[in-house]
Amino acid sequence: METNPCGLSVSAQSAAKPYNRFHSLPEERINRMSSNSFQMRYSRIHNMRSLFSLFSSDLAIDLGTANTLVFEHGKGIIVNEPSVIAVNKITNEVEAVGREAKEMLGRTPGNIVAIKPMKDGVIADFRHTEKMLNYFIQKAHNRKMMVHPRIVIGVPSEITQVEKRAVMDSAYRAKASEVHLVEQAMVAAIGAGLPITEPGGNMVVDIGGGTTDIAVISLAGIVYSRSVRMAGNQMDEAVITYLKRKYNLLIGERTGEQIKIQLGSAYPLDKPMQMEVKGRNLIEGVPKTITIDDSEIREALGECIATIINAIRVALERTPPELSADISDRGIVLTGGGALIKNLDKRIREETGLPVSIADDPLASVVLGTGKMLSDFKLLRKISID
Ligand SMILES: Nc1ncnc2c1ncn2[C@@H]1O[C@H](COP(=O)(O)OP(=O)(O)OP(=O)(O)O)[C@@H](O)[C@H]1O
Numbered sequence: 001m002e003t004n005p006c007g008l009s010v011s012a013q014s015a016a017k018p019y020n021r022f023h024s025l026p027e028e029r030i031n032r033m034s035s036n037s038f039q040m041r042y043s044r045i046h047n048m049r050s051l052f053s054l055f056s057s058d059l060a061i062d063l064g065t066a067n068t069l070v071f072e073h074g075k076g077i078i079v080n081e082p083s084v085i086a087v088n089k090i091t092n093e094v095e096a097v098g099r100e101a102k103e104m105l106g107r108t109p110g111n112i113v114a115i116k117p118m119k120d121g122v123i124a125d126f127r128h129t130e131k132m133l134n135y136f137i138q139k140a141h142n143r144k145m146m147v148h149p150r151i152v153i154g155v156p157s158e159i160t161q162v163e164k165r166a167v168m169d170s171a172y173r174a175k176a177s178e179v180h181l182v183e184q185a186m187v188a189a190i191g192a193g194l195p196i197t198e199p200g201g202n203m204v205v206d207i208g209g210g211t212t213d214i215a216v217i218s219l220a221g222i223v224y225s226r227s228v229r230m231a232g233n234q235m236d237e238a239v240i241t242y243l244k245r246k247y248n249l250l251i252g253e254r255t256g257e258q259i260k261i262q263l264g265s266a267y268p269l270d271k272p273m274q275m276e277v278k279g280r281n282l283i284e285g286v287p288k289t290i291t292i293d294d295s296e297i298r299e300a301l302g303e304c305i306a307t308i309i310n311a312i313r314v315a316l317e318r319t320p321p322e323l324s325a326d327i328s329d330r331g332i333v334l335t336g337g338g339a340l341i342k343n344l345d346k347r348i349r350e351e352t353g354l355p356v357s358i359a360d361d362p363l364a365s366v367v368l369g370t371g372k373m374l375s376d377f378k379l380l381r382k383i384s385i386d
């Protein structure tokens with residue numbers, strides 16, 4: 001016998017058993033009743049959700065390390081914000097999400113913390129990822145009541161079962177009627193307009209914030225895929241480290257990113273560029289302004305670019321010969337924000353000897369491809385990974 005918190009003694013057996021309100025009925029009837037009532041309840045909820053979904057607008061989401069984009073069926077991209085959330089540490093309340101929260105990075109007082117819940121292409125912080133996803137879904141629907149959209153979400157290729165469950169649960173909790181997951185590299189290729197359903201090799205390199213995803217796709221299936229933790233965020237870090245070593249200048253994450261976007265290149269530019277950078281001098285301890293040029297930032301990014309090119313080389317080596325032949329005709333397509341590093345396409349072309357092109361809207365390729373799945377359920381069924 002044990003004593004429960006109220007001081008009443010209970011037998012070990014009944015304490016271990018969950019409470020069952022049908023305890024006085026024969027077991028067979030209990031099973032029949034509970035499974036029937038569960039099925040009825042489930043199918044009623046499901047039917048109601050499907051009914052609501054008739055009046056709702058389905059959504060496609062690119063849950064990226066750096067940016068989250070939401071596409072609404074029939075409307076296009078309706079949310080495009082950084083994947084950042086700011087929370088009050090004392091009350092646990094959300095202070096800001098997206099652009100407003102990104103502005104707060106590195107500038108928050110002690111009681112507020114600005115978090116990037118996605119790291120290296122994976123969900124590093126489930127609780128805040130869910131809050132952020134919920135906020136973006138609500139924002140997409142303008143807080144309209146009774147909306148139960150079908151949602152397709154692009155997730156990193158190396159996502160674990162636990163993370164998959166967490167993303168799906170978040171979307172269901174945000175009142176989705178159906179949730180499907182697709183691999184970001186696959187939808188990036190669709191968004192970039194590659195003919196992925198045909199028998200023929202297509203190579204897509206998605207250089208995002210946390211990871212570079214390389215995939216060879218044929219007949220709507222992934223023949224080869226690899227994800228390396230080398231992308232935009234690591235380039236920002238490389239710029240920060242470079243300026244610290246060379247100039248003893250300490251800059252923040254956001255300044256590091258701005259320098260990379262403005263000056264970052266993978267191959268010498270036609271016209272040299274310069275910019276002024278403000279930071280804190282580590283020796284004197286005071287704010288200082290210096291002028292840097294594109295060649296310095298090219299040097300800072302050298303290792304990051306080399307790692308990406310090396311991963312592309314490995315992918316090419318591992319591609320079956322027939323598909324290699326297709327890729328040598330069709331070339332490589334670059335997507336993701338990292339594709340916008342100046343002359344990166346030129347550098348990859350030089351190093352691989354293959355044609356290289358950049359998708360029309362590289363930052364939106366994943367969400368556009370995911371959006372296409374809202375009107376092509378046959379293809380969605382083929383490529384979904386849930
Ligand atoms: N013009 C530009 N030049 C260089 N880099 C850029 C440019 N514009 C955006 N970026 C970088 O692209 C990255 C964001 O790209 P993207 O939105 O594709 O990533 P993500 O999808 O959020 O990340 P992931 O796919 O790894 O989860 C950031 O690191 C950003 O600094």
Ligand SMILES: [Mg+2]
Pocket residue numbers: 064065184206208209336366
């Ligand atoms: Mg991405």
